Amino acid sequence: MGTTFHPVHTLVGIIILQKSIVYITAGNNNSLDSLENLFIRAGFDTSTFDEPKQILKSLQAQSPSCILIEAQGTETPIVELIKTIRSHSATVPIVIAGKNCRLCDAVDALRAGASDYVEAPIVDRVLIESVEKAISDSQLIQTA
Template sequence: MCSSNLGLKTQASAPSIGIIDDDLAVRRSLANLLKSAGYSASTFSSGEEFLQSLNESAPDCVLIDARMKGMQGIEVQRFLKLKDTAPAVICMSAFWNDVTMAEAYSHGAHQCLAKPFTEELLLTTIEDALRSR
C-alpha cells in the first residue's frame, strides 16, 4: 500500500473524494484505497446520482469515469464547470483517445488517467489536484 502525507489526517478533517464509476468493483476498490490513505470517500454509480448529491455538499475532488452508462463523464464535468465551488476533477478511462482527452481537459480536468493505473499515481494525482484548487 502506498503511503500519503495526507494519510495522517483524521476522517473529520480529511479531504472528501467523490468516485463516479458505473463499475461496482472499481468503486469499492478506489474507496478502500482512498480510505486507507486517510481520505473521506463517497461512491456514485452514475453521473446523475452524483449530481443529485450535490445538494448536500460537494466533495473536494472527484474521480470521474469518462465512459459510463447514462450521463458520461464529460457531461458531469460540463455541469461542474458552471458551479462556483467546483471540485478538482480527475478523469479516468480505459478508452482514451486524443479527442476525448482534449475535451476532458477543456472542461476543467486536472488530469486524465488511463485505467489501469497504480495506487501511487492515483494518490499523487489527487494530492496535486487538491493543492491546485
C-alpha cells in the same frame, strides 16, 4: 499513509484542517469498491455514487475536496458530465480515470474543466497523487 486533511479558511481568517473527502463514481460496482478502498487506505473520506448524476444532488449539500470519475461505463458523455458539475460547482477539482480512451477524449475532458486525466492501466500511486495535486492546486486558487 496517514489521514489527508486540507485547510479551510473561515471568514475571520482562522485556518482549520478538514479531512479531505473524495466523491467517486465508476462504471461498475467492482471498480467503485476498489477505488473506494484505495482512497480510504490513503486516508481520505469517500462518498460513492452508482451514477455520476447522483453527484449533482450531493453537491447541493456538501462540497467535496475532489470528484473522481471512472470514464469506463458511464452513460453520460464525460464532457457533458464535467460541464454539468462545473455549472453547480466551479471550483471542485475533477479527476478522470480513463480506460481505452483516445487522446482527443482526454483533451476534451481537460478543456471542459477536468483537473487531470489518468489513463489506464491505472497505477494506484499515480491516481492518488493526481487527486492530491488537484486538491492542492484547488486550495492555492481559492486562497489567491
